[in-house]
Amino acid sequence: MEQFLTAETLVIELLLLVALVALAVRRLNVPYTVALVVAGLIVTLQQPVQVELLPEVILALFVPPLVYEAAFHLSFDQLRRNLTSILVMAIPGVVITTLVVGGALNLATGIRWPVALVFGALIAATDPVAVVALFRSLGVPRRLAVLMEGESLLNDGTAIVLFHLMVTVAVTGQFDLVGGVLEFVRVVLGGVVIGGLLGWIVARLIARVDDYLIEITLTTVLAFGAYLLSERLHFSGVLAVVAAGLISGNLGPRGMSPTTRIVLFNFWEYATFLANSFLFLLIGLQINLPILLTEWQSILWAILAVLAGRVLVVYGYGLVARRLGDPVPFRWQHVLAWGGLRGAISLALALSLPVALGVERQRLLVMAYGVVLFTLLIQGTTMGPLLRWVKLQTRSPAQVDYERRHARLTAARAAEKHLDNLHREGLVSTPTWEIVGPALAAESSTLQSDVRAVLKAQPALEAEELDTAWREALRARRSALNGLRHDGVISQEVFDELASEVDAWLQRPMLSSLDTSSDATASASESAS
Numbered sequence: 001m002e003q004f005l006t007a008e009t010l011v012i013e014l015l016l017l018v019a020l021v022a023l024a025v026r027r028l029n030v031p032y033t034v035a036l037v038v039a040g041l042i043v044t045l046q047q048p049v050q051v052e053l054l055p056e057v058i059l060a061l062f063v064p065p066l067v068y069e070a071a072f073h074l075s076f077d078q079l080r081r082n083l084t085s086i087l088v089m090a091i092p093g094v095v096i097t098t099l100v101v102g103g104a105l106n107l108a109t110g111i112r113w114p115v116a117l118v119f120g121a122l123i124a125a126t127d128p129v130a131v132v133a134l135f136r137s138l139g140v141p142r143r144l145a146v147l148m149e150g151e152s153l154l155n156d157g158t159a160i161v162l163f164h165l166m167v168t169v170a171v172t173g174q175f176d177l178v179g180g181v182l183e184f185v186r187v188v189l190g191g192v193v194i195g196g197l198l199g200w201i202v203a204r205l206i207a208r209v210d211d212y213l214i215e216i217t218l219t220t221v222l223a224f225g226a227y228l229l230s231e232r233l234h235f236s237g238v239l240a241v242v243a244a245g246l247i248s249g250n251l252g253p254r255g256m257s258p259t260t261r262i263v264l265f266n267f268w269e270y271a272t273f274l275a276n277s278f279l280f281l282l283i284g285l286q287i288n289l290p291i292l293l294t295e296w297q298s299i300l301w302a303i304l305a306v307l308a309g310r311v312l313v314v315y316g317y318g319l320v321a322r323r324l325g326d327p328v329p330f331r332w333q334h335v336l337a338w339g340g341l342r343g344a345i346s347l348a349l350a351l352s353l354p355v356a357l358g359v360e361r362q363r364l365l366v367m368a369y370g371v372v373l374f375t376l377l378i379q380g381t382t383m384g385p386l387l388r389w390v391k392l393q394t395r396s397p398a399q400v401d402y403e404r405r406h407a408r409l410t411a412a413r414a415a416e417k418h419l420d421n422l423h424r425e426g427l428v429s430t431p432t433w434e435i436v437g438p439a440l441a442a443e444s445s446t447l448q449s450d451v452r453a454v455l456k457a458q459p460a461l462e463a464e465e466l467d468t469a470w471r472e473a474l475r476a477r478r479s480a481l482n483g484l485r486h487d488g489v490i491s492q493e494v495f496d497e498l499a500s501e502v503d504a505w506l507q508r509p510m511l512s513s514l515d516t517s518s519d520a521t522a523s524a525s526e527s528a529s
Helices: 002-028 032-044 055-072 076-081 083-090 092-109 113-122 129-138 142-172 177-208 212-232 237-255 258-286 289-294 296-323 330-338 344-351 359-379 383-389 397-424 430-457 459-486 492-506 510-528
Strands: none
Touching (some): 002 032, 055 142, 055 212, 076 083, 076 142, 083 092, 083 142, 092 142, 092 296, 113 142, 113 296, 113 344, 113 359, 142 177, 142 237, 142 330, 142 344, 177 212, 177 237, 212 237, 258 344, 296 359, 344 359, 397 430, 430 459, 459 492
């Protein structure tokens, strides 16, 4: 009983510290993760608190909410469009990072090769939470944010699978390349299948129930249950959570009411907030600042190795993307390279290092914290100036005004549509609907006029939105062609011809594409006649 009360007291104290840091962040206008790291460093100046957590408990408690929340909010369509690029960075990129970091540390610090590879694997996963938040505030291109979020999501699973393989090698001293590759594939595919199946089942249940308490419970069971079941079957629990989050997040919310959706999203935002906070604070409780200073050379080599691995992966990916016909602007590559922050997943893996590694475990733990500190305190705080330097800070005052008006219009239309649905279902009486409905319709009409006025006053914004709408239409056309070919409605020859037309239009400005599209349609009509 006394041990339970001590643990409960510690949790309450940590929650209070988290709340105080969050309040300070609101006043100081600094990234929360950076402020939390500083708070953790302050804690290390005091007598360290002994917190004993089993490695399995650390991963099972903290990883599922972090991974599930990110996957739940990632659009499947956006992920699919950039899947090739994301996979290149998330799978070969993690392997390359592990080898580069491990090799550099082995040569520079003398750490045994297997143990160096363990560190390379645990530090390979990126966690650009602060960077993505900055992206949203500055209005960088959406595809750049999707690339960074998607890579972070998938390389978490890849890095954790590789981490476990490297730990086995370091502890047992045995390594089988063919067996390791087959085991990697088995663990990955098994996790994806289990997570996808469970995610689909929960999504179907969510679509039939509109009760936020039940739906929060179902998604909580899904996040932790997918991880635990997959791990018990010796598959990747992390990739199971990724698949479950993607499926449930893209299928489940369609049948939710606005209230349920808001409550569910807020719950998972809070769960992620707690998981991130506790991870940073727990590692701060276990490591003294003097130890970091003592190991400064090892930390410095680790930072340089991580940066070198990131540069090699990102710019190598840029070359591959160009060959695949999906080029990434050179300016974006600078941002991707410098934005490869390390955070919660790396810390969770570092805390889960087995005691069997001996004294090397403490050294890897200190190096991991040093790298995370550098990425958050240096890279995270200099991302804004970098975005301005490469001219990716695209959100002008006029664009902010337009986004505000457009968001109000969209929200008003959603309210009007929701009220109409309630009226048709008999949940709102006709007299009430006849009063509120016209008021909402009038508001939507006024807001529509405001949006139209802003676009007329800002031709550049109007041209940008027209171009975006046209390209979305072209992508939808390309997707329809894929479906027709898959269903056998059109031959491969016809698909190649029409798909080439769409791809050519995507490479041109909107007006030129419209003219070409009209010419192609006219030509096709003449041929048919």
